Each structure stands twice: as structure tokens, then as C-alpha cells.
Amino acid sequence: xxxxxxxxxxxxxxxxxxxxxxxxxxxxxxxxxxxxxxxxxxxxxxxxxxxxxxxxxxxxxxxxxxxxxxxxxxxxxxxxxxxxxxxxxxxxxxxxxxxxxxxxxxxxxxxxxxxxxxxxxxxxxxxxxxxxxxxxxxxxxxxxx
Numbered sequence: 001x002x003x004x005x006x007x008x009x010x011x012x013x014x015x016x017x018x019x020x021x022x023x024x025x026x027x028x029x030x031x032x033x034x035x036x037x038x039x040x041x042x043x044x045x046x047x048x049x050x051x052x053x054x055x056x057x058x059x060x061x062x063x064x065x066x067x068x069x070x071x072x073x074x075x076x077x078x079x080x081x082x083x084x085x086x087x088x089x090x091x092x093x094x095x096x097x098x099x100x101x102x103x104x105x106x107x108x109x110x111x112x113x114x115x116x117x118x119x120x121x122x123x124x125x126x127x128x129x130x131x132x133x134x135x136x137x138x139x140x141x142x143x144x145x
Contacts, residue, residue: 009053073128
């Protein structure tokens with residue numbers, strides 16, 4: 001999980017990554033990818049470890065559960081973007097799903113772990129759980145087989 005492979009997640013393995021040579025040796029932390037090349041979700045740039053971990057854990061920055069379907073999508077999209085950026089298994093549909101997730105979150109004016117969202121139309125409401133489910137399958141290693 002990217003939460004533990006960060007400097008701010010519970011049970012952080014940051015010291016393990018550093019002790020084994022860090023990013024240059026293939027021990028990549030979430031923080032490394034936030035710094036270079038950067039991670040964007042919809043039109044929102046993730047800039048902090050704490051916000052990224054909050055989204056990955058399905059919560060807001062203050063620890064409240066983020067129950068809107070857009071946050072479930074953001075959770076899977078953050079993980080997928082980190083996985084894709086780190087060089088995990090890839091297939092064309094993974095890119096298409098990520099693009100779809102970005103478009104949905106852009107349409108909803110997603111602004112991160114504490115932002116307000118636009119009200120989704122029927123098409124967006126129907127697409128969110130499907131994209132979320134398929135991104136979860138990608139993140140579990142079940143999509144690009």
C-alpha cells in the first residue's frame with residue numbers, strides 16, 4: 001500500500017526505503033512521485049503526503065470519512081496514478097480508465113481532500129462506480145492480465 005510507502009502514513013517504511021537505496025534502487029515512496037513527476041487528480045495537484053494519504057485512506061484531511069462516490073473514485077485514481085507512474089503493470093485500458101477518472105473529477109471540480117464538489121449529472125453518477133471498480137481491479141493486479 002502506498003500509505004506505508006510514504007513519509008507520513010501509519011507504519012511508514014520510509015526508513016526501510018532509504019536504507020535500501022531509495023528511489024534510485026527501486027525503493028519508491030509516494031513522496032518521491034509527488035515531487036517528481038507530480039501527481040494530478042482531475043484538475044487538482046496533490047502536493048502533500050498527508051493529503052495523498054488521506055485520499056488513499058478514504059478520508060478528508062481532518063480524518064472524517066469521505067463518503068461521496070467521487071472520493072471513492074479519487075482513492076482508486078490516486079493509487080492507479082502512483083502505480084502507473086512507478087512503472088507497475090500496464091495495459092491500454094488502465095490509461096483509458098485513468099483518463100476517465102480524471103475527466104469525471106474535473107467535471108465535478110474535485111479540489112482534494114477537503115474540497116466541495118459539483119453535483120454530478122446522471123451520466124457522471126452512473127460512470128463513477130464503474131470506473132472506480134475497474135481502477136480497483138487495476139490496483140489489485142487483476143485488470144492487465
